[in-house]
Amino acid sequence: MKTIVAISTPIGAGGIGIVRVSGQDARKIADAVFFKKGQGVGEILKENPLKMTFGTFQGDGFTDKGYAVFFPANNSFTGEDTVEFYLHGGVRIMQGAVSTITTKGAVPAEAGEFTKRAYLNGRMSLSDAEGVADMIHAESSAGIRAAYRMMQGGVASKINEIMDDLLTVLATLEASLDYPEEMEDEIMPALDNALPRVLARVHTLAQSFYMGRIAKHGVDVVIAGEPNVGKSSLLNALVGENRAIVTDVAGTTRDTVTARAEVGGVMLNLTDTAGLRDSDDLVESIGVERALKAIEGADVVVYVLDGTKDTTPEDIVTSGKVIYVYNKCDKDGFSAKTEGDNVFEVSAMKGIGVDRLASAIASVYEEGAYDSDLITSQRHVSALKSAISSIEHAILHKNDTIDCVLIDLREAYNYLGEITGATATEDIVDSIFSKFCVGK
């Protein structure tokens, strides 16, 4: 069975979150994503089962310090080798960890799948099984509603278009296998053209996941800058102006402050960071290090400068968009030292220019959202990626006999069907009879 991964704690509010990986590759995956002193922790976990190992989670585009624990098959909930990661519980880190782990060979778990495996392996020990069943049911109906809402948009039609395209290829080839004589007059699809075309379309859809994630979880905004330039005031101003605080959690283990604000229907996940400066103070330097990491993985970095002083921005490393804010525009001696579309002048204390800034931050979402076809679920991305790999295999082996090429193509169709609920066999049989005049 494939190794599965899921976030096991509620997303968002908690300071600490748990990501659980179950399956035969669990430890191998841990070795590839979790490091102690620069070394993968595979061996350490093996020798220290059921013990917490402190180390660094190396995600795609972020790192986080935390703990990993290895539960060998005979000691785990699922009855399979399991590794749990205890990381900082923000949306970005939790999602990022799952996403990273899926690139190492795990697939996102279905609702209730950990329980299912526990049962299949004869390991389930539940005091109230009925309660768990109700929970699975509730989760799945919530999932169904969410999926249904998603399908209202362009995604459903995009996937259906791709599947139709693939189905035409499939049905024609399958019909030629089941009706070799009747199909002699029909033109067989040129795999050389058809498959790369399908592949490109699946790729495009998979890429929309990034924007889809923003639609679901909001824009991760990091406010950075030197100490005392007004970062905290700006955070308060952004939240206050919009009067839409959802949560306001002071990190107990961290020196960052997070808050959420809604601007024009887009959720901003705001993080205030420690001022960037060299420091001999241990606590402060850890804070700075954390700030740099937050900057690296942000969707938007709001770099705040004191407009009354003669300073220019430092170079920062980030994969997100950078917006420069010259604060204290209400004060004497204020002047912005740079200009451009991404430069704003505000007064955090007086609330001047904050609205305009908020809209600019939120527009990161809108810029990407010109196309409404958004893939929002990690599970769907995983299905698309699996389909991609099946199609790629088919292209690579297109000179094998048709019965083999069809194994990959049917598999690809079934992966896409995981999103829409369609299955290859029934669709193919229906399609053969609707498209071709076969049968005696």
Place this chain on the structure above:
Amino acid sequence: MKNTFDVIVIGAGHAGVESAFAVQRLGKQVLLSCTDFGTVAYMACNPAIGGTAKGHLVREIDALGGEMGLTADQSLVQIKMLNRAKGPAVFSLRGQQDKNHYHEIMLEKLRSKENITLVEKEAVEVIVEEGKAKGVRFSDGYVAYAGAVVLAAGVYLNGRIITGDYVLSSGPSGYAPANGLTDNLIALGLPIRRFKTGTPARIYRDSIDFSKMEIQLGEHADRFSFMSKASTFEEEPCYLTYTNEETHKIILDNIHRSPLYNGSISGVGPRYCPSIEDKVVRFMDKSRHQIFVEPEGLHSDEMYVQGMSSSLPHDVQEKMYRTLPGLENCRFAKYAYAIEYDCIDPLALKPSLETKAVENLFAAGQVNGSSGYEEAGAQGLMAGVNAVRKIEGKTPFILRRDEAYIGVLIDDLVTKGTNEPYRMMTARAEHRIKLRQDNADMRLTEIGYELGLVSEERYKALLDKKAQMAEIVKESKKTVQKELAEEILTKWGEPLSRKTPTLEDMMKRPNAVLEDVKSLIPFEVDDEALNSVIIECRYSGYLEKEEGIVREQKRLEDKLLPEDIDYFSIKALRIEARQKLDKIRPLNLGQASRISGVSPADIAVLIVYLQKMNR
């Protein structure tokens, strides 16, 4: 006349015959009834056995000790391996048969078996006591008793033959229908439906001008049965001709006279067996349709016109057939007709083919909503085996989808049901790379031997083949002589390799030819064994992947669902899932997961429920 048997089989078509042979092989006494001896193993439609997916079924029936393959080999007129260029998973044998000879051989075999009592009687009632089938009452008053009954009534239940507005109460080819049994089945609680199928006209051979058609010859191919030796037989050609615009015009001008279009047929017809009027109406853009003209038998006076099935009135049939090149002056021996019949909704059956409503009553073949001789034969064999196992108190014999096409066929019928006569297709077998016709014996003969279906002789043949394959596999790791390898690779048009290739490397080449591979092996090898090794070797990557998928699925198949489970009490299941599960009553979680309307979340709920029950 004796009136006590172990099993009674109603109907002696392709399902009933295999059923009776299976019961007999298991050492039990069987009463086999038919309305007319002429209907025994009668090929009521095309004079051919096998074809895509159906050829696989014949080989599987054969691997389990059944008669269809052997009898087909003995009555061949022509044989072909279809799909040779498309890969070993879809290689399929198709034989043209002498249909009368096929019938005669089967009849003789039945009569030669002491344990089989073949009678010409019409069954009118299945006798049921305390929910169990106990025997059968026949129209002449005769009553027979048995531990189990197999219903294999084909298309004879309330059969109606229709051409235009002419409707005749009849079975196929003028044989009498069986009108007495349906009411009894309904009373027993079996859901009855009305299906429809059809057959083309038979044309007198001497009225056809074959010079205007393309001749179609057979080839030197394998035989259906693993036990048949490739002996010679007298061959007969088939012919190919086409419909044309004039044919289509006649059909469209008279379409109002078709019972399918004027509403006098209510039965559901199969999409894969369309009448010519169906094809013309649905595919208006096609300017012609292929028509194969096949002999009904060696030197038979009648030719079967494949592709021209129709329910139009006789006068229209004559006009349209005569538009075909070669048939301008044709005379009709039999007109084409549509036939409507009663059948059981297969969702009312267990995977053992026992009915859910009546214990010890089994059903097989077209009466279960399937179509085709091969589909019928496969079900007949399984029903026969399971009838015997039931009276012996043994667990039913069920083949999984990854073990056999037979498994796919029965699982599809009893899990998904069907809204039209069900035809086997390779597209339905998701594990088809495993379910090849070349390895049917490797998959099933050992199982058949353990069940008691397979003779010592056949079992020994399997062991020999396995031993040979092991020898070849051992040899395949060795390198072959370099010069010889290069010579052969050049001949195949394959690039030379830097290292001296092993025999395995040679077998993996896409253009490898069996004869040349054979010349590289220093001992005598059987073609069949070598062929299987080459296929397994060349497709090892795909086969391993498939194995992984099968292993995963098997974990669900191994989790059994209790028969008496009350799905309506499991509130966490969605309502639709509760209803479907209650109706179909799957044997295990794997089968449950294939029911349409049962979601993965419902399966998770069932898993939890099972866990709770087990403690």
